[in-house]
Amino acid sequence: MNLKQSIRESINTKKEDYIQLLQKIIQQPSTTGNELEAQNLVAERLKNLGLDVDVWIPDSEKLKESTFFNPRRDNYEDSPNVVGTLKGKENGRSLILNGHIDVVPAGDESKWTNNPYSGKVIDGKLYGRGATDMKGGNMSTLIALETIIDLGLELKGDVIYESVIEEETGGAGTLAAIQRGYKADIALIPEPSEMKIFPKQQGSLWFDISVKGVSAHGGTRYEGVNAIEKGWVVFQEIMNLEKKRNKPLREDPLYRDNPIPIPINIGQFNGGYFPSAVPEDATIQGRYGVAPGETIEEAKEEFQSMLDNLKSIDEWFDLHPATVKWGGIHLPPGGCDLDHPMLEILKTKYFEVEQEEAIIAGSTWGTDGGLLTQAGGIPSIIFGPGTTSMAHYTDEYVELEKMFKTAEITALSIIEWCEIAEKN
Amino acid sequence: MNLKQSIRESINTKKEDYIQLLQKIIQQPSTTGNELEAQNLVAERLKNLGLDVDVWIPDSEKLKESTFFNPRRDNYEDSPNVVGTLKGKENGRSLILNGHIDVVPAGDESKWTNNPYSGKVIDGKLYGRGATDMKGGNMSTLIALETIIDLGLELKGDVIYESVIEEETGGAGTLAAIQRGYKADIALIPEPSEMKIFPKQQGSLWFDISVKGVSAHGGTRYEGVNAIEKGWVVFQEIMNLEKKRNKPLREDPLYRDNPIPIPINIGQFNGGYFPSAVPEDATIQGRYGVAPGETIEEAKEEFQSMLDNLKSIDEWFDLHPATVKWGGIHLPPGGCDLDHPMLEILKTKYFEVEQEEAIIAGSTWGTDGGLLTQAGGIPSIIFGPGTTSMAHYTDEYVELEKMFKTAEITALSIIEWCEIAEKN
Numbered sequence: 001m002n003l004k005q006s007i008r009e010s011i012n013t014k015k016e017d018y019i020q021l022l023q024k025i026i027q028q029p030s031t032t033g034n035e036l037e038a039q040n041l042v043a044e045r046l047k048n049l050g051l052d053v054d055v056w057i058p059d060s061e062k063l064k065e066s067t068f069f070n071p072r073r074d075n076y077e078d079s080p081n082v083v084g085t086l087k088g089k090e091n092g093r094s095l096i097l098n099g100h101i102d103v104v105p106a107g108d109e110s111k112w113t114n115n116p117y118s119g120k121v122i123d124g125k126l127y128g129r130g131a132t133d134m135k136g137g138n139m140s141t142l143i144a145l146e147t148i149i150d151l152g153l154e155l156k157g158d159v160i161y162e163s164v165i166e167e168e169t170g171g172a173g174t175l176a177a178i179q180r181g182y183k184a185d186i187a188l189i190p191e192p193s194e195m196k197i198f199p200k201q202q203g204s205l206w207f208d209i210s211v212k213g214v215s216a217h218g219g220t221r222y223e224g225v226n227a228i229e230k231g232w233v234v235f236q237e238i239m240n241l242e243k244k245r246n247k248p249l250r251e252d253p254l255y256r257d258n259p260i261p262i263p264i265n266i267g268q269f270n271g272g273y274f275p276s277a278v279p280e281d282a283t284i285q286g287r288y289g290v291a292p293g294e295t296i297e298e299a300k301e302e303f304q305s306m307l308d309n310l311k312s313i314d315e316w317f318d319l320h321p322a323t324v325k326w327g328g329i330h331l332p333p334g335g336c337d338l339d340h341p342m343l344e345i346l347k348t349k350y351f352e353v354e355q356e357e358a359i360i361a362g363s364t365w366g367t368d369g370g371l372l373t374q375a376g377g378i379p380s381i382i383f384g385p386g387t388t389s390m391a392h393y394t395d396e397y398v399e400l401e402k403m404f405k406t407a408e409i410t411a412l413s414i415i416e417w418c419e420i421a422e423k424n
Numbered sequence: 425m426n427l428k429q430s431i432r433e434s435i436n437t438k439k440e441d442y443i444q445l446l447q448k449i450i451q452q453p454s455t456t457g458n459e460l461e462a463q464n465l466v467a468e469r470l471k472n473l474g475l476d477v478d479v480w481i482p483d484s485e486k487l488k489e490s491t492f493f494n495p496r497r498d499n500y501e502d503s504p505n506v507v508g509t510l511k512g513k514e515n516g517r518s519l520i521l522n523g524h525i526d527v528v529p530a531g532d533e534s535k536w537t538n539n540p541y542s543g544k545v546i547d548g549k550l551y552g553r554g555a556t557d558m559k560g561g562n563m564s565t566l567i568a569l570e571t572i573i574d575l576g577l578e579l580k581g582d583v584i585y586e587s588v589i590e591e592e593t594g595g596a597g598t599l600a601a602i603q604r605g606y607k608a609d610i611a612l613i614p615e616p617s618e619m620k621i622f623p624k625q626q627g628s629l630w631f632d633i634s635v636k637g638v639s640a641h642g643g644t645r646y647e648g649v650n651a652i653e654k655g656w657v658v659f660q661e662i663m664n665l666e667k668k669r670n671k672p673l674r675e676d677p678l679y680r681d682n683p684i685p686i687p688i689n690i691g692q693f694n695g696g697y698f699p700s701a702v703p704e705d706a707t708i709q710g711r712y713g714v715a716p717g718e719t720i721e722e723a724k725e726e727f728q729s730m731l732d733n734l735k736s737i738d739e740w741f742d743l744h745p746a747t748v749k750w751g752g753i754h755l756p757p758g759g760c761d762l763d764h765p766m767l768e769i770l771k772t773k774y775f776e777v778e779q780e781e782a783i784i785a786g787s788t789w790g791t792d793g794g795l796l797t798q799a800g801g802i803p804s805i806i807f808g809p810g811t812t813s814m815a816h817y818t819d820e821y822v823e824l825e826k827m828f829k830t831a832e833i834t835a836l837s838i839i840e841w842c843e844i845a846e847k848n
Contacts (some may be wrong), residue, residue: 104698107639108705133641168700204643206699215531217557217815218689218711219628219789228693232656265642267699269652269706272692274528275630275752276592276711276789277816279691281532287642287700328699365643365700391641392701 004352007411010147011404019126019400021045022139023119026128030101032169036078038101038135042163045142046084049149051161054083058165058176066179068375070330072170081173082163083182086145089421092156094184095342095414096378097145098174098368099138099191100167103130104392111394125397132386136398137190138163140385143407144414157418160184167368171331174368178376186342186379186417187372188410192386195402195409196359197350199343199381200254200335202262203290204366205299206328208283209234209307211271212320215280224278225316228271231282233314234307234322238264238286241306249291254362262289263364292333292362300326331366336379342417346383349412353405364388383410428776431835434571435828443550443824445469446563447543450552454525456593460502462525462559466587469566470508473573475585478507482589482600490603492799494754496594505597506587507606510569513845516580518608519766519838520802521569522598522792523562523615524591527554528816535818549821556810560822561614562587564809567831568838581842584608591792595755598792602800610766610803610841611796612834616810619826619833620783621774623767623805624678624759626686627714628790629723630752632707633658633731635695636744639704648702649740652695655706657738658731658746662688662710665730673715678786686713687788716757716786724750755790760803766841770807773836777829788812807834 011018021041028038039055046053058076063069082101088094106116106129114120116129126136145161160182164173211234213227242264255261266286272279290299307324310317336343343360350358363369369380385402435442445465452462463479470477482500487493506525512518530540530553538544540553550560569585584606588597635655640648666688679685690710696703714723731748734741760767767784774782787793793804809826 104701107697107701111704202643204700208699215817216813217789217817218691219626219687219713219787219815220812221687221689222683223813226690228659228690231693232659235652235656259646263643263645265645265700265702266650266652266696267642267701267703268696269655269703270694272690272709273531274816275632275691275709276628276689277528277531277691278689279693280535280818282693285696285699289643363643365641388644389640389647391643392698393639393641394704 004412006151007147007408010150011143011407015404018139018143019121022126022135025135026119026130027117029117029129030103031105032102032166033079035101035165036080039080039082039163042101043082046161049146051084051086055080058172062179063172063175066175066375068332068371069172069175070170070327072166072172072328079165081165081176083177084161086159088155088157088418090156092419093417094158095417096160096162096182096184096187097141098162098164098187098189098372099134099141100173100368101163102166102168104168107394113395124400126400127395127397129396131396131398132192133391134191134384134386136386136403137192137384140403140406141188141190141410144410147411148414153415154421155418156421158184159414159418164368169328171368171371174371175375178371183376184378187369189367189369189380189382190384190406191367191382192388192391193382193384194388195385195406196361197346197381197383198361198363199338199340200292201333201363201367201369201382202292202365203296203333203370204329204331205288205290205296205326206285207288207303208285208325208327209322211282211284211322213278213280216278218276218278221278227279227282230316231269231271231284234284234310235266237306237310237313238266252362254360258364261362261364262291264288287329290333292335294333296332329366332370332374334367334369334373334380336381340379342381345413345416346381349409349416352412353409428836430575431571431832434574435567435831439828442563442567443545446550446559449559450543450554451541453541453553454527455529456526456590457503459525459589460504463504463506463587466525467506470585473570475508475510479504482596486603487596487599490599490799492756492795493596493599494594494751496596496752503589505589505600507601508585510583512579512581512842514580516843517841518582519841520584520586520606520608520611521565522586522588522611522613522796523558523565524597524792525587526590526592528592531818537819548824550824551819551821553820555820555822556616557815558615558808558810560810560827561616561808564827564830565612565614565834568834571835572838577839578845579842580845582608583838583842588792593752595792595795598795599799602795607800608802611793613791613793613804613806614808614830615791615806616812616815617806617808618812619809619830620785621767621770621805621807622785622787623762623764624716624786625757625791625793625806626716626787626789627720627757627794628753628755629712629714629720629750630709631712631727632709632749632751633746635706635708635746637702637704640702642700642702645702651703651706654740655693655695655708658708658734659690661730661734661737662690678784682788685786685788686715688712711753714757716759718757720756753790756794756798758791758793758797758804760805764803766805769837769840770805773833773840776836777833
């Protein structure tokens with residue numbers, strides 16, 4: 001029996017066990033600040049595998065030393081990072097398997113068919129907030145690692161399994177892991193790429209725009225200026241900026257099949273505080289895609305120019321400029337060279353398992369890959385089983401067969417990259 | 425010395441006392457649910473005047489019996505109504521002086537020059553939330569009543585002084601006073617009319633519209649439908665409805681000088697819950713003016729037609745209709761006949777004091793007058809000192825001279841209406 005068959009068989013015999021573990025992890029609603037219980041489950045599993053397991057509370061003072069940090073909170077007490085290391089025997093090529101444990105909120109729970117944290121399996125899909133983004137992905141890399149251990153294979157290089165906090169709201173977890181000294185020659189991140197391979201990942205920034213109006217009684221509303229109406233002017237200009245910024249990416253082979261390669265998503269719009277008063281304030285919050293190859297500073301400058309130009313569209317903004325604060329998610333773009341050997345390995349192993357060519361593309365969202373690449377100097381590739389469109393979505397699910405296939409391809413790729421130690 | 429001179433002199437000698445009382449009342453931030461302390465001050469003053477004072481907690485079960493009630497809460501424990509009655513001696517024409525003690529929230533307190541509840545007097549203006557809407561108005565009617573008592577005048581008809589709760593958020597206070605049996609031949613309400621006389625008052629309804637989108641990850645936002653964008657379609661149609669509804673009022677002599685006689689104010693717009701998710705919900709809240717002579721039902725029907733028509737503008741609304749709930753403020757239009765004798769008295773007394781013709785107009789906002797007229801069968805007239813544009817506004821103030829002039833005109837009008845008892 002060859003290696004590929006052994007790996008598949010090993011995975012097949014433990015499928016129920018893996019599904020149950022994923023269910024348990026999904027049943028922990030690990031939104032920002034609430035990662036502890038889910039992390040405990042991961043740490044316990046890694047310990048049982050015999051790995052060196054490192055569990056620590058990120059230190060916000062230390063994080064603040066990095067220019068890549070955007071503070072969301074001062075206290076990480078219930079948000080430990082977990083890293084398990086499978087030490088290589090011969091100083092071979094090393095690899096990080098990075099994935100975030102935090103999930104976005106469930107939104108309107110009444111819209112979910114089942115409880116958002118049910119973990120129910122129906123027709124081969126496992127449901128729950130985080131199933132696709134990205135607990136199902138984390139499970140695929142964990143299965144890959146566990147399978148290598150189960151098969152008694154010893155590798156030349158280290159495999160570092162990182163279960164990090166707070167990707168969805170800032171990237172503090174991965175940054176803390178970099179600061180703690182975790183380095184490798186390549187990082188794989190099983191974000192929900194639908195088994196596409198992303199050697200380029202766009203960056204992502206969160207903006208928070210403040211728009212001014214003038215308050216008045218609703219009965220004499222003509223004496224005020226409705227901040228919601230002014231906010232709508234800003235909304236439209238943001239959409240025009242998105243069009244402008246996406247034009248050049250139409251030429252990029254990694255992005256040209258994507259309707260909006262670097263989207264600007266307006267996720268929140270809030271104006272006013274009382275039905276019968278004219279709103280004097282409105283805020284617009286959203287995420288801003290940073291193109292691979294673009295710096296965060298360049299992206300921010302273009303955004304600021306758009307705001308500065310508002311006064312040429314509506315003179316109101318001349319004396320009442322819309323202002324922006326950058327906070328929360330602050331992920332630089334990441335990736336690896338297109339001739340990186342790990343990219344070739346992944347493509348080959350994908351073909352071996354799937355009997356078809358892998359799709360190579362660029363991510364439409366920011367990931368911790370940008371931090372690994374820019375703050376950690378570690379090239380990064382996204383390859384995960386989740387359904388992109390289900391991320392942050394009602395009735396989020398992961399297809400279990402894709403999770404197991406991803407695990408198989410990942411195990412084969414790890415072995416090829418880190419190589420089996422001579423003494424095996 | 426004639427009556428007019430006596431009244432003016434009596435007011436003049438007590439100006440400082442009245443200003444101090446108004447300051448104390450304004451220093452109590454009597455937003456909905458927090459009316460108790462301000463009401464205690466009013467009740468104490470009325471008792472000191474020797475009136476029969478009735479202080480009671482409105483009963484939400486009783487309120488629910490009325491079709492005019494729109495419940496905001498179940499418990500009125502810290503929100504008593506206060507009514508003081510000056511009994512007439514000879515069953516003459518009676519009069520209610522109605523005013524609400526509740527104020528709207530201060531909004532962004534940092535924008536206020538002084539604390540929003542300072543009660544500071546600068547250049548003849550007394551500042552603070554509620555100064556114009558309508559604690560300054562309530563003070564003008566209290567001064568009128570107190571002056572009549574100070575002068576030892578006994579009247580033929582009853583004067584009922586009502587300090588009611590919750591006008592700003594529903595009208596429960598006035599409705600409770602009607603249910604408790606307080607009736608009169610006419611009601612005066614010193615809402616901030618800038619000393620204009622309003623024999624017609626428009627009604628006011630609060631709407632709460634729900635708009636649907638489809639959630640998605642911000643990175644693939646093209647897979648979702650942004651509820652904020654759909655909300656903007658609704659926003660524009662509301663503004664078109666406002667134009668349509670205001671056209672006929674351009675012919676009405678009471679309203680033709682007003683830029684928007686029956687305004688629709690959009691006071692709140694909220695969509696989304698996370699910067700990097702496509703918003704699946706948006707809500708639009710505001711107040712909807714009801715024309716004098718229009719029923720609440722007719723006004724609601726026209727609003728619903730506008731919502732039903734959205735699908736002809738954007739087919740999204742065909743399968744995802746915007747829905748409306750009516751709640752909070754629910755004030756029918758009110759007023760009196762244009763040949764009502766009290767209207768004539770007010771005009772005459774205004775001319776006697778001000779030496780110019782009073783302006784007769786229609787209110788641009790709903791008041792408790794609608795409830796008095798429609799639920800209580802009591803014709804109502806608005807006449808108050810406050811500056812309309814300062815209601816619900818930062819740095820709200822009342823001009824003290826206007827407050828005292830209004831008190832003088834009101835005292836003369838009360839005496840003419842209720843008549844001095846024979847035995848005086």
